[in-house]
Amino acid sequence: QWAQVQDWDPVALSYVPTGQECPRFRADGVLPPGTEVQLGDRAWQVHAAPGHDTHAVVLFEPHARVLISGDALWENGFGVVFPELDGEQAFAEVGATLDLIERLDPLTVIPGHGSVFGDVPAALARARRRLAGFEADPVKHARHAAKVLLKYKLLEWQQAPLAQVHAWLAATPYFGLLHQRHFAQQTASVWAEQLMQELVDAGAARREGGALLNA
Missing domain, CATH: 1.10.10 (Arc Repressor Mutant, subunit A)
Incomplete structure (x- = not known):
C-alpha cells in the first residue's frame, strides 16, 4: 500500500470503511517479502503473512528464533480477517500464514497485541481452533x-x-x-x-x- 500512503487515500487504507481515525504519516520505504531488514545487529527475514490483512508481513530472526508476528498470531488467536468483511475468501490465507509460522519454528513471539510469549505450538493450536470456528460459522466472525x-x-x-x-x-x-x-x-x-x-x-x-x- 505504498502508493496509497504516498497519496494518502484513507478509503483504500481502510480508515474510512472502518470508521477509525489515523493522522497522516510518512513512509520512507517498504519491506518486500523474501528480503531481509537489518534491525540492530541482526538481519530479520521478511515473510508475507496475508489473512488478517492482505499486505501484512511478519519478521523473523533465525538465530535467536524470534518472530515479530503483528496480528498474524497472538497468544490467544489472531486479528480480524478484514478481507472476509469485503466478501473475499481469506480464511485459507490465515491458515497458510499459521503454517508458515509453524515452519519457521520460533522460540519467542512478539505479537501485535498482548504479551511476548514462548509456547508457540500451544498458541498455534488455539489459533487453528479459532480459525476452524470462524470457517464453520462466518457469521460468528462477522x-x-x-x-x-x-x-x-x-x-x-x-x-x-x-x-x-x-x-x-x-x-x-x-x-x-x-x-x-x-x-x-x-x-x-x-x-x-x-x-x-x-x-x-x-x-x-x-x-x-x-x-x-x-x-
Whole structure:
C-alpha cells in the first residue's frame, strides 16, 4: 500500500470503511517479502503473512528464533480477517500464514497485541481452533469483527452518548456492509444495541445513564 500512503487515500487504507481515525504519516520505504531488514545487529527475514490483512508481513530472526508476528498470531488467536468483511475468501490465507509460522519454528513471539510469549505450538493450536470456528460459522466472525471495531472506537472516545454511538455505527461503511450481509433480519438500530450489550456482557464496556463507556 505504498502508493496509497504516498497519496494518502484513507478509503483504500481502510480508515474510512472502518470508521477509525489515523493522522497522516510518512513512509520512507517498504519491506518486500523474501528480503531481509537489518534491525540492530541482526538481519530479520521478511515473510508475507496475508489473512488478517492482505499486505501484512511478519519478521523473523533465525538465530535467536524470534518472530515479530503483528496480528498474524497472538497468544490467544489472531486479528480480524478484514478481507472476509469485503466478501473475499481469506480464511485459507490465515491458515497458510499459521503454517508458515509453524515452519519457521520460533522460540519467542512478539505479537501485535498482548504479551511476548514462548509456547508457540500451544498458541498455534488455539489459533487453528479459532480459525476452524470462524470457517464453520462466518457469521460468528462477522459479529466478532463488528464488536472489535466498536471497541476500538470506544478506546478512542473512552465514553460517548448512545446517540453518538448509533450515529457512528450508521455512518461507518463496514457496519452497513456487515448488517446487510449477515444481520438484515434485524433493524440496524436493534443490531447496534445488541453489539453494545455484548460488549457490556463481556466486560469490555459499560453503560452509565445514556452513555457507553470503555471498560
